[in-house]
Amino acid sequence: MPQALARNLACSADTLEAELLAFDAFGAPTRRIEEEGLLYLVNEFWTSAQRQAHSLHEISYRACFKPQLPGFFISRLTSPGEAVLDPFMGRGTTPLEAALQGRRPMGADINPLSILLTRPRLSPPPLAGIEKRLAEIPWEKGEIERDDLLVFYHPETLRRLCALRRHLLERDTDGVDDWIRMVAINRLTGHSPGFFSVYSLPPNQAVSIEAQAKINAKRKQTPPLRDVAALILRKSRALLADGAPPLHPPAVLATGEAWRAPYAGDAEVRLVVTSPPFLDVVQYASDNWLRNWFAGVDADAVRISAHRSEAEWERMVRACLAEFARIVAPGGHVAFEVGEVRGGKVLLERLVWRAAEGLPFERLFVLVNSQSFTKTSNCWGVGNNAKGTNTNRVVTLRRI
Incomplete structure (x- = not known):
């Protein structure tokens, strides 16, 4: 053609x-x-x-x-x-x-949010760089910023998410940080163990606090502990499976x-x-x-x-x-x-x-x-x- x-x-x-x-x-x-x-x-x-x-x-x-x-x-x-x-x-x-x-x-x-979702994938960092940066984040210093989010997350998961959020908001980010934020945004809530949250709606539409409480009650579920860094690395590995884009303008x-x-x-x-x-x-x-x-x-x-x-x-x-x-x-x-x-x-x-x-x-x-x-x-x-x-x-x- x-x-x-x-x-x-x-x-x-x-x-x-x-x-x-x-x-x-x-x-x-x-x-x-x-x-x-x-x-x-x-x-x-x-x-x-x-x-x-x-x-x-x-x-x-x-x-x-x-x-x-x-x-x-x-x-x-x-x-x-x-x-x-x-x-x-x-x-x-x-x-x-x-x-x-x-x-x-x-x-x-x-x-x-569109730029945050698009920019990192046009020039993605190597997987090794992502893994190294994840190991440098002070996960243990996280403090729960919003108690109402416990309807989605285990307390320790939420502390780690808050640690990552503060890390990204309080520093001059580079391409690796951009990538980690992009992946985290897409892992916030979902309906499988690959997401940070307990069972919820698909990740492209966050439900309200009240709606999630009803889901939890109906399913008799409580938010499980999730390894935030491990899930980000796992999703990164899947996204990079076919490699980076070729050289382009x-x-x-x-x-x-x-x-x-x-x-x-x-x-x-x-x-x-x-x-x-x-x-x-x-x-x-x-x-x-x-x-x-x-x-x-x-x-x-x-x-x-x-x-x-x-x-x-x-x-x-x-x-x-x-x-x-x-x-x-x-x-x-x-x-x-x-x-x-x-x-x-x-x-x-x-x-x-x-x-x-x-x-x-x-x-x-x-x-x-x-x-x-x-x-x-x-x-x-x-x-x-x-x-x-x-x-x-x-x-x-x-x-x-």
């Missing part, structure tokens, strides 16, 4: 057909469906069997897409050294996949809103691969309260927008695309993934398509990655495998 597919193609019907043929060159024949002025390409473009994700991607974050999605577009639409951006980067899937393919990682998010990571990208120059970006929050209300404070406490982040200062109406959401998308028009180089692409909301009654790709009208983008198609489907009409509704479908829908634009 040739890279930088559209670099020298003119904006014409022949251009579109060339792009379609390139995306059609994988798997079974791609279905082409035209509906309400949109061209849909439907196929199983990427699967877990097609490409095993790199071990460094195994970090939990709510509502993140699989690395196969950005990997699909990065490999086809960029060349090594070129910049790939995700302005809603979340756990950093797109920047990390860009680094793994030798591209320049760029990413931003209004959530300050320096990363650019920022905290900020997606529709303002002062960190990116005009025409600097070759590809944007992103997925914004959908129409559901974001519960940032409740979902991240424990991670924020450990990382020293003031949740009240994080101003995440919640777009409750289609019109508000479309205006947000329009503002993003207007900024993308500035930073994406001519011939570059935007791959804008959207989800299925409100029982499949709202098709967000149509709002994105409309938001791009009048901007310097050629609206190419909506790529529908369908893992399993029984008939074409199932692609438009919410299936989650129960109705035979499990899809990603990606509005694909080309900068003209």
